Amino acid sequence: MVIKYNKEADSVYIKLTEGKVAESDEDKKDIILDYDDSGNIIGIEILNASKKTDLPNAVTYEVA
Secondary structure, three states, X not given: OEEEEEOOOOEEEEEOOOOOOXXXXXXXXXXXXXXXXXXXXXXXXXXXXXXXXXXXXXOOOOOO
């Protein structure tokens, strides 16, 4: 998994798996889901990220 914050675009992209994006869908306002040819989610993009979190460029990683 890869998480990238684009300060210029104010967006966060969470890449869940490798693959080519076949389709994108804005599930909720400013939340875009990317799907592969099989309909699996391969990425999530959050637009206007600085308005949705206090620290859009900080990540805490936890394994349970």
